[in-house]
Amino acid sequence: MRSATGFVGFLLLIASSSCNEFVMHEGQMVESVYGTEGQVSWLECEVDVEENNLTVIWARDNQTLDTSTSRIRVQGAMLWFLSAEKGDSGMYTCRESLQSPVASQVFLSVSSKPCPQPSLFETVQQGTNMTLLCRQDEISQIALVNHIRWLKDCKPIDSITLVNIMPGDAGNYTCVISLTYEGRSYLASQSTWLEVKNDPPLQTPKVTYPKEDTIYIFPDQPANLTCIASLGYDEEIVTETISYWTVNNSFIDNYPELKKNTHSTIEIRDGMYYSASILSITVVQQEFFHVPFRCKFDNPVGTAHKDLWLKPIRTRVFQSCLIILAAPILAIIAVVCFSRCC
CATH class of the missing domain: 2.60.40.10 (Immunoglobulins)
Incomplete structure (x- = not known):
């Protein structure tokens, strides 16, 4: 190493x-x-x-x-x-x-x-x-x-x-x-x-996805959290980079239901190596809302991380939003129908 x-x-x-x-x-x-x-x-x-x-x-x-x-x-x-x-x-x-x-x-x-x-x-x-x-x-x-x-x-x-x-x-x-x-x-x-x-110099990982910090999901539903980091152009750094997750500043080992649902993949785009770290949540429980899910990438050169926050989509709020968004559309449809009828 x-x-x-x-x-x-x-x-x-x-x-x-x-x-x-x-x-x-x-x-x-x-x-x-x-x-x-x-x-x-x-x-x-x-x-x-x-x-x-x-x-x-x-x-x-x-x-x-x-x-x-x-x-x-x-x-x-x-x-x-x-x-x-x-x-x-x-x-x-x-x-x-x-x-x-x-x-x-x-x-x-x-x-x-x-x-x-x-x-x-x-x-x-x-x-x-x-x-x-x-x-x-x-x-x-x-x-x-x-x-x-x-x-x-x-x-x-x-x-x-x-x-x-x-x-x-x-x-x-x-x-x-x-x-x-x-x-x-x-x-x-x-x-x-x-x-x-004269190999390409090793680089510090850099999280490239996601750009947003907040993810809105329905409670008691499954969710997939994905982080992608660029590792550089040197193939050697791939074997020397580790990725892992923490939940509310605790290692994911404290959450057996989550630990078994993590995996990572490596891909190459335009010569650049990328590591994707994926955390699958079978059921998003209340304890997972409003706490940081941190994906972290470490190698001998440096470290990078991204904090993701899960926020619930409330059913009533969601319905209200649909009604508010749908009202103008319904009004336009009504006007068009009225014009044709007349």
């Missing part, structure tokens, strides 16, 4: 929340991590070591890994290489104990290139803004972070804020962290590939 904040100021998170790179290994898709020779690299095991008080067991290419060296260490659920070597490349697995099933599989690839291949991928909308944020919380667990700099396509950039993103801003962004551990200085790098797309 895309968030509304993504169109105000998109954050490029060099973290696990990003879309990770995967490789095929023995018929399975496995997460891949790319490192640079001579720099710090780390892998993470998907276990809760704090809750279970565990010491994670790591293996490389199905052989238990020796983590007693000063260069390769285990810190919580993390496996650290201080610093990584080309020979460290391989398939790594972790588990809670020798008898436990494998909890995570990660493929580590270490190269001599100054900027590693992207392990993460981000997609942003053209014309939006973005701030680059570097992953450093995990490094802070064992080291002191001194300085952070950024590279685009392995060339230094001055600003970490991208304004009015255009296709030329796409590329490989590398975060380089300068850190100190046990009195020694290290570097750690991780790259993210940024893709720029």
Whole structure:
């Protein structure tokens, strides 16, 4: 699901929340991590070591890994290489104990290139803004972070804020962290590939029907209430928009006889997506008059609603109106008949 904040100021998170790179290994898709020779690299095991008080067991290419060296260490659920070597490349697995099933599989690839291949991928909308944020919380667990700099396509950039993103801003962004551990200085790098797309921007829903706020109906009769909202031109927003009704500021769940009679439909007109929300009332009871029926449309960009008020058509008033409206017509008919007769 895309968030509304993504169109105000998109954050490029060099973290696990990003879309990770995967490789095929023995018929399975496995997460891949790319490192640079001579720099710090780390892998993470998907276990809760704090809750279970565990010491994670790591293996490389199905052989238990020796983590007693000063260069390769285990810190919580993390496996650290201080610093990584080309020979460290391989398939790594972790588990809670020798008898436990494998909890995570990660493929580590270490190269001599100054900027590693992207392990993460981000997609942003053209014309939006973005701030680059570097992953450093995990490094802070064992080291002191001194300085952070950024590279685009392995060339230094001055600003970490991208304004009015255009296709030329796409590329490989590398975060380089300068850190100190046990009195020694290290570097750690991780790259993210940024893709720029030019989809129609997501829009806030807008109620287009009905225009009127008041609906006149006969008491104790059925009624259908319909609201239609425009959603925009992006198909993705359709699955991210929900519609619902409230009655007198209460969710419709409090009215079982109404809840089961709601449904919505989607249609396209001239490329624009519309959502129609329909509430069918089997019998309009007195409690439904003079209270707001609110149809509401929500998506990550915004919300829109329309309040509808039901007012009764009184039988006597209705009859009186018919008589008043019919009187002039009857008079005209009488005059015409009289003229013909004469």
